[in-house]
Amino acid sequence: RKEVEQDPGPFNVPEGATVAFNCTYSNSASQSFFWYRQDCRKEPKLLMSVYSSGNEDGRFTAQLNRASQYISLLIRDSKLSDSATYLCVVFSSGSARQLTFGSGTQLTVLP
Amino acid sequence: DAEITQSPRHKITETGRQVTLACHQTWNHNNMFWYRQDLGHGLRLIHYSYGVQDTNKGEVSDGYSVSRSNTEDLPLTLESAASSQTSVYFCASSDVPGTNSPLHFGNGTRLTVT
Numbered sequence: 001r002k003e004v005e006q007d008p009g010p011f012n013v014p015e016g017a018t019v020a021f022n023c024t025y026s027n028s029a030s031q032s033f034f035w036y037r038q039d040c041r042k043e044p045k046l047l048m049s050v051y052s053s054g055n056e057d058g059r060f061t062a063q064l065n066r067a068s069q070y071i072s073l074l075i076r077d078s079k080l081s082d083s084a085t086y087l088c089v090v091f092s093s094g095s096a097r098q099l100t101f102g103s104g105t106q107l108t109v110l111p
Numbered sequence: 112d113a114e115i116t117q118s119p120r121h122k123i124t125e126t127g128r129q130v131t132l133a134c135h136q137t138w139n140h141n142n143m144f145w146y147r148q149d150l151g152h153g154l155r156l157i158h159y160s161y162g163v164q165d166t167n168k169g170e171v172s173d174g175y176s177v178s179r180s181n182t183e184d185l186p187l188t189l190e191s192a193a194s195s196q197t198s199v200y201f202c203a204s205s206d207v208p209g210t211n212s213p214l215h216f217g218n219g220t221r222l223t224v225t
Contacts, residue, residue: 004153032210043201044154046213087153091208098208101146103153 003027004090006102014110017078021105023088024070032091033064033071037084038104044087047073078109113138117202117217124224130189132220134202142205143185144214145169145177147198154201160185192224 006023013019025033033050048055050062050071061074075082088102115136124130136143141162146154156169158177166177174196176188189196200220206212 008151034213036214041219043216043218044214045216098144098156098159099214101154103151 002103003100004088004102006086006088006105008103008105010106010108012108012110013078015078015080017109018074018076019078019107020072020074021086021088021107022070022072023102023105024068025088025090025100026069027090027092028066028069030069030090030092033062034089034091034099035060035062035071035073036087036089036101038087039084044101047086075107078107080109080111083107083109113215115202115204115215115217117200117220119220120218121221122223124192124222126192126194126224128192130192130222132187132189132200132202132222134185134187134217135183136202136204136215136217137183138204138206138215139182140204140206140215141182142208143179144203144205145175145185145187146201146203147171147196148201148219149198157187157200158185189222192222194224196222197224198222 035047036044037047038044050064054063059076063072085104085106087104118133144159145157155171160179202217203214205214
């Protein structure tokens, strides 16, 4: 089983739609969680951190469920510019491998 | 502005050759990382360094080596390139891993081993 698993998609949604991605992780001792965004053939960039109480940044909401070991990303009112691959990232301080990346979920927002 | 740069952007080499990919950052970060990205696998950690003279193996370190002689640079060497090492390579640096301090990535090196 992979340490971090994501539904690869692709998710094709119309502009204005709400879309949600989930990501599961296997290490119950994982400490920190992030969502990164990667545009086609470019480097990943931090989108937002994920806090236990859930957090929001504009149209983006991230949530963490430690009991079920998953994190989620909700995008409201999707824009064409949201089209990208969204990477779930988990940090476990006990692991020599530090940050572990999911394979990514591809989102295409259609006009 | 601080940045992290990789070179070359594209490289084609033959099986068995030694190849070095450069990574240079001006963030003054102690932590630097090399990842490879392949379809279906996401980003996988090759090697990482927490400071000068410190290097550590990551998940997929076989066939690769790094050295850290200064804060700014972490070159990645493929000792004897293999076709399985055809990939996109990303270098990254960060302040404190696992915190809100983001990983800053270079724009990648696309390596093809023929």
